[in-house]
Each structure stands twice: as structure tokens, then as C-alpha cells.
Amino acid sequence: MNSEKEKTFVKFEKIDKSYDGEVLVVKNLNLDIAKGEFVTMLGPSGSGKTTTLMMLAGFETPTNGEIYLDGMPISKIPPYEREIGMVFQNYALFPHMTVQENLAFPLEVRKMSKAETKEKVQKALDMVELGEFGTRFPAQLSGGQQQRVALARALVFEPRLVLMDEPLGALDKNLREQMQYEIKHIHDRIGITVVYVTHDQSEALTMSNRIAVFNDGVVQQLSTPDILYEKPENSFVAQFIGENNRMTGTIKTMENNYCNVELENGAGTVKALKVNVGEVGEKTQLSVRPERVSLGSEGNGENVFTGKVEELIYLGDHIRVRLDVCGNNEFIVKVPNEGSFDYNEGDSIKLNWNPNDIRALDLQN
């Protein structure tokens, strides 16, 4: 317990935030971030993730609660004394300064000597592989290069913590993926604590040690990417992270970790993992990942259904099959392309899934 507490570097304690006194943008946020960790706040827009980041940076004041950095409460410390680096959504590079001047800015306001400044700026530029670009102005750089300058500027003064507010949002897809790896590698190399905000789930999964899924001002689930994907605790997370097939039904019986759910419109009964459900007789939402459904076999005889192929989409490495199963004609199955797929649209097909792969969750309205 004690060692656990020592590892905590950033601590949000009972944070509430409201802008207008009527709506809570962040509700009772409790979040611990360990030193050196890469934590992502993931959520749809308006879910409170950016507000949380701004409170940590000092640009917004919590309405209630306290934020601790390295054990010290920081609510009363102004942003310029927090020693927290930040990469802004549109980089916020100063257009009237060259790249070098941008990078030197945080060092100059700290009254660092000229020689030391120059050395650190060059080191930071080399880190993001922009050593040659120091004398250019931000407008003369491409989006990806600007992004890297912003990153270098947030790191050059060796902050205690780096915040990133959707830093890759303005880049195109290929560049974004490349930058994801670059940021991750830089994090691995220098071991700085990073708090990252994004609404892009694949970005979050690629880069993070842990992900906090935000919705409606509340952290829905905080875990590592694999647990978040494979063991979502509620239907929001299941739906927000990755693709999932949803079915609703009523709980008939419960046994150990499982429950039997009778689907709506009498399409059958499903045995599912009991995760986030109420009592027998209550409604529940079932969630199963498209790649966990097997086609054309009966497996061990549990959860076997028949579906009709509605649409086939060829995606190279896999084939995406849209089926009409149990009255749900948006049921997606991903079949790896092993060269043996020979169904056509309109075919009837047997399918099944393991009870461990289908999760009974709360009913989302």
C-alpha cells in the first residue's frame, strides 16, 4: 500500500468542474498516474477530458477537489510555475520566432545561459530529427515537422510532466501513425510521464500504458489497452473501443460467472459472461467482438445460431461479413483471409461464439 502511494506522481482527488454552476463537466474524478507512465484520456468530444488536462496545466481551476503533483497540491500554483510541458492541439508555435527561438523561449525565461540554451535547443532538435531546420519559421514547415517542433519545445526545459492535447489531430492518417510511434519511442527513451488526450481510440491503444475512458464527465474505465479492449466493464467502453456486436435481452438465470439471456423478439438464449448486470429478470446488453465469432462450425455446441449473409466486404487481410442474426442485420463478423472463404451473399450460415467472449453489460439507452 505504501509503495503504491509512493509511485503515484499525479493524483486527481475528488475533482469536480463546472463552468456555469449548472452543469458538471467533470464529476468526481479520481485518477492516479505513476511516474514515467503514458496515460491517455480517451473519450468523445465534450466528455471532459480536455478540461481535465487544462486543470492539470493550470489554465482551469477545479470547482472542487485537489490535484497533487509529486505529492504537492498544485491548485494555487500558476501555470508558469508548474513546470509542466504541453503540446497544444494546433501546436501553438510562435509564428514570429524561428524554430530555434521557439525552443529557446522556455530556457530564456528561465534565464539559462546562452551557451547552455544553444546546446539544449540543438539536442532537442536532434531528438525530433529536425537538426537542420532551426533557422526556419514555423510557417515554412510541414504539419508533421511543426508537430515535432511543438513536441521538442514541450520537452526542452525538462518538465516534470508532459501533457498532449490531441496533438496529432491535424495530421493525415499516415503521418499520424508514424508520429504515434515516434512519440511512443521518445517516451520510452526519456521515460517522462505523459498525459495524452485524444478521441481516436486506435491512437490511444497504440501509445498508452493505461487509458482512461471518459464519458459525460466520468471515467468509465481505467486500464491497460488490452484489458480495455477485451474486458470492457460497461457498454459505453465496449462500444467506444473497437467494434462490437450488440444484442439486448432479459436475464433468465445466473450461474457462477455466467448468465443466460433470452434475446428480444424471441431469437433464442445466449450464455454470456456476467460482467455488469443487475438481477434476474432485468435487461442487459450483450457485446461480442466481430473477430471472436466463428463461422460455419458449432464449436462446443454453446451459443450456436444461424445467420444470413447480407453483405461481403473484401478488405485484403480479412473479409468483413455482415449477417442477419437473431433479428439484428448489422451483425459483423471478421474472417481472416486464409483463402478458404467461399460464402456468397444470401447464404445461410452457422455461427457460434464462446460464452467467455460475449459479455453481459449494462443497458445503454
Place this chain on the structure above:
Amino acid sequence: MEVPISTAELLTTDGVPLKQSLKKAERKNKIRAFLLVFPLLLFIIVTFVMPIGDMLLRSVDDTQINTVFPNTFSEFKKWDKEKDELPPEEVYKALFEELAYGDKIQVGRALTRMNYSKSGWKSLIKNTSRAIKKAVKKNEFPDSYKDFLITANDKWADPTYWYAMGQMVNFQTPIYYYNAIDMTYDQDQNVIRQEENRRVYVQTWIKTLKVSVYVTFFCLVLGFPVAHLLANLPLRYSNLLMIFVLLPFWTSLLVRTTAWIVMLQQQGVINGILVWLGILNDDGRLSMVYNETGTLIAMTQILLPFMILPLYSVMRVIPKSHMRAAQNLGAKPATAFWKVYLPQTIPGMSAGGLLVFVLAIGYFITPELVGGKDGKLIGSWIAYHLKTTLNWGLCAALGAILLGVMLVFYWLYNKIVGIDNIKLG
């Protein structure tokens, strides 16, 4: 690795030189574009380029007087001032004839011009003309024109009048420019300073520049916070505030100026309030109007929107994240403002500054009304000569100098700030 550069001309697939082909393809667009801007071009030429050209010509033009006294002047040039004290007989004869048979209206106009080079010409010519006309009527042509004229008026024996005529002999004259900076010719046509009591322009020029600089400075100081507020308030408040900024635009300039008189005069609103509050004694009322202070106050208020609008349009597009980023990087708010925000507003400050300065330097109505005697600017003098003395040559010279000063400032500005940095919106 070096890439060999082909010097051969590029050809299209059909073998036509690429440049030629491109030209052909673009020609239609170019003609269309030209036709679109042509009316505007014509408009600018007619209403802008031609009047300015005319003004510049007029400021050095002296042909008018030459068309009235062509023979007199050509004979005058033959006069050797070293040898003879007075011009030869031929000059007097030519003058006699040209006054006798010249067009009355043209002679009248020429008189005005002659008076610029030496006062006294007007009455001299007028009463000489009368004598000449009388003689011509009686058909009594004198034997010696010289003696006749000197008898008619003894000023014809005064060589200074003849020296003054020397200034008018050429078709072009720089005299108006000299006059515009308080210079004139002496009798030997050397450029000298005006007599002390006639020096008015240099001090007016200095005052004009001083007032313009002050007005620009005050507009910047007052406009900057307003523009910043406008750019950072939520839209519904900033729209309302914007209406207040623009409201003066929709009010007549004359009304605004006279409103300032009501406000500032000794028995006016501001003095009244200050006396009522006991800050001023009743006999210690401030004189804030009909002097330079009044000009400064009224002009600053009237020109303020021209500073606020360019500043606003620049500030609006400076992302708020820049100030945040600067603070995040460790700069105190004041440092962040000075190092990050202010430099980014330079395009707006320069656009507003140049605009206000240009408008202020040629301002007329407001200084005329609230300036009193010592608050008058160069524009007032231009208007005075345009309407009252009809000395259009001097008007043109004053205007041309004004234009020149503007161009110098523009050039300086371009050197220091760079004209690409200007931004109006």
C-alpha cells in the same frame, strides 16, 4: 549526385514549344481578367492618377503668365542687367502693346500670379493699363514707351519690379515649392528666407507632423486595449462593443466635431463637471478647445476606429493557445504578452498606425473647427489658398509636399517593418 539539366526547349506532345503553347492556353484567361479589371483601372486613372498628375504639373506650372506677355518676356531676356539699370525700350514697347490689346480676363489672372512674386504688381499694372487704354483710344502713340510708362507710374523706373518679372519668364517655376517652405527669391533671383512676419508654413508643417504623430500614438494607446477586448470577448458582447466602435462612423464628422466643442469649451460639460466637483476653481477653467489640445482630443477620437479595426482583425486570429503556451513554457503573463502576443500584433499596429497617420496629416475639418489659431494644420492652409487667395500653384505645391512626406514615411516604414507585414483584415 548532380542532375544534368537539359538546355533543350521543352516541347508538347504535338511538337509546339511548351512555353508558346502555355501562353496560348492562358491568353483567353488573361484577356478576360483584364476586361474585368479594366473599368476599375479606368476609374483609378481618371479619378486618381490624372488629378494627382495635374496637381504635380500645376505646382511647377508658369505657362499662364507666359501666354499673356509672350513678347515682353522674350524681349526681357535680352536685357543685360550689368550694362543698363533699366530694361531697353523694346521691353517697354512690348509691355505697352500687350497690355493695350491683351485679353482683359487673362491679364487679370496674370496679375494675381505677378503679385506672388512681388506685391504691388497688381495696382501698378492696373493703373498703367488705364493710362495706356486712354492713350490708345485717343490714338496717341508715344515716341518713347519707356518715358510714357514711367510718366504713367514712376514704379516703372524701379528696377526691383523688373527683377521680380525675371521669376516669371520661364514656363516652369519652383517658386511655389519655395513659398511652401517659407522661402522666396530676392531681386537677384537668389533663394532666401521669407521675411520673419511672413514665415508660416515651416511651423505649420512641424505642427502637422507633431499632431499626426501624437494622434497616432494616442490612438494606439487607447485602441490597443479596446481591440484586445473586442477580439477576446464572447461574440455577443463583442458585437455590441463593435457597434459602439463603429457608431461614430455613422455620425456626421461635423456633428462629432461640434460635439467636442460643447464638451471641451470653457463653459462646457467637462469644465462644468470639474468645477462642480470642486477640482477646479471657477476662474481656473481649462482651455481645451480652440488650441492644439482640442485638435489632439477631437482628432484622436475621430480617428480611433481606424486604429481599432485593423488591430482587431489581427488580434482575432491570434490563437488564444499562444498565451497559454507561453505561460506553460514558464513565462509570466507580462512576459508572455510582451514576447509572444505583442510581436504578433505588429501587422495590425502598423496598418492602423499608417492609416491614422496618413489621415491625420491631411486632416482639415476638425482642426479648422476646434483648432482655433494655433491648432490649424497644413490642410487649413491648402483650403485657404484654394478658396480665398486662389493661389492654386501654392496649393498644388503644398499638396505635393504632403504626398512626398507620405511617400517618405511609407518608404521608411517599408525599410523598418516591411510592407508585407501590414494587415487590414
